[in-house]
Amino acid sequence: QKEVEQNSGPLSVPEGAIASLNCTYSDRVSQSFFWYRQYSGKSPELIMSIYSNGDKEDGRFTAQLNKASQYVSLLIRDSQPSDSATYLCAVKVLEYGNKLVFGAGTILRVKS
Amino acid sequence: KAGVTQTPRYLIKTRGQQVTLSCSPISGHRSVSWYQQTPGQGLQFLFEYFSETQRNKGNFPGRFSGRQFSNSRSEMNVSTLELGDSALYLCASSLGQMSSYEQYFGPGTRLTVT
Numbered sequence: 001q002k003e004v005e006q007n008s009g010p011l012s013v014p015e016g017a018i019a020s021l022n023c024t025y026s027d028r029v030s031q032s033f034f035w036y037r038q039y040s041g042k043s044p045e046l047i048m049s050i051y052s053n054g055d056k057e058d059g060r061f062t063a064q065l066n067k068a069s070q071y072v073s074l075l076i077r078d079s080q081p082s083d084s085a086t087y088l089c090a091v092k093v094l095e096y097g098n099k100l101v102f103g104a105g106t107i108l109r110v111k112s
Numbered sequence: 113k114a115g116v117t118q119t120p121r122y123l124i125k126t127r128g129q130q131v132t133l134s135c136s137p138i139s140g141h142r143s144v145s146w147y148q149q150t151p152g153q154g155l156q157f158l159f160e161y162f163s164e165t166q167r168n169k170g171n172f173p174g175r176f177s178g179r180q181f182s183n184s185r186s187e188m189n190v191s192t193l194e195l196g197d198s199a200l201y202l203c204a205s206s207l208g209q210m211s212s213y214e215q216y217f218g219p220g221t222r223l224t225v226t
Contacts, residue, residue: 031211043202043217044155051212088155094211097168098145100204102155 003027004091006103015112019076023089023103026070032092033065033072034100037085044088048074079110113139116205116218124224130191133221137184137205143167144186145215146178149200158201161186162209190223198225 004025013019021035032051036044050056050063050072062075072091076083089103117136125131137144145168146158157170161180178188184205190197200222204215 034214036217043200043220046214046216049212049214090155092211097162097209098143098160098204098206098213098215099157099168099170100145100147100155100215101157104154 003101004089004103006087006089006106008104009107010109011106012109012111013079015079015081015110017079017110019079019083019108019110021074021076021087021089021106021108023072023074024070025072025089025091025101027091027093027101028070029093029095030067030070030091031094033063034090034092035061035063035072035074036088036090036102037083038088038105039085076108079108081110081112084108084110116203116216118201118203118218118221120221121219122222122224124226125193126226127193127195129193130189131193131223133188133190133201133203133223135186135188135203135205135218137186137203138216141205141207141216142184143206143208143213144180144184145204145206146186146188147202147204147217148172149202149220150198155202158188167209193225195225197223199223 035048048063086105090100145160160168
């Protein structure tokens with residue numbers, strides 16, 4: 001079983017819609033959760049971090065964490081064509097210091 | 113504040129050669145982690161350095177090594193290159209080792225082994 005799983009997509013949404021990206025993880029002692037956005041040919045860019053159960057909002061982005069279900073999601077409201085990218089979910093386990101375990105990423109395509 | 117910088121950005125090497133990649137973290141950041149990204153395996157953790165000491169290591173052969181200097185700059189070395197080492201090598205810096213500290217990636221070094 002993979003440690004961090006994401007649907008590879010592509011997830012296609014029309015411009016202005018809400019894009020919902022999901023991620024599940026297997027390690028119950030996972031402490032910190034991150035969403036990165038990666039454009040083709042570029043390096044990952046941190047867009048959200050979340051550490052406790054519930055929702056965390058930042059502009060058009062909302063991260064949701066449910067540790068009991070081992071589930072973290074990212075909602076993008078009012079999706080724009082510029083949001084088209086690969087979204088990577090990453091999990092950090094305290095005992096491994098700064099090691100991030102990444103999912104394979106979900107390709108998001110926003111159609112104008 | 114300047115971001116993470118990596119040099120060189122592109123590199124072409126031949127099988128059997130060795131290569132050294134360099135990473136300068138964000139000013140004030142003391143932890144540097146290295147990752148390998150390939151289309152088949154995705155992003156995989158290589159190792160982390162904090163206070164000039166390797167703190168964590170991923171599942172890579174001993175041909176992959178690194179070090180960190182007193183100014184937090186880090187280098188990664190790959191010896192006896194293999195075709196499968198062709199990848200994007202990413203460096204990420206963080207303030208420290210607390211779980212809540214975020215990691216910021218540099219632009220990466222694209223290594224091609226022929």
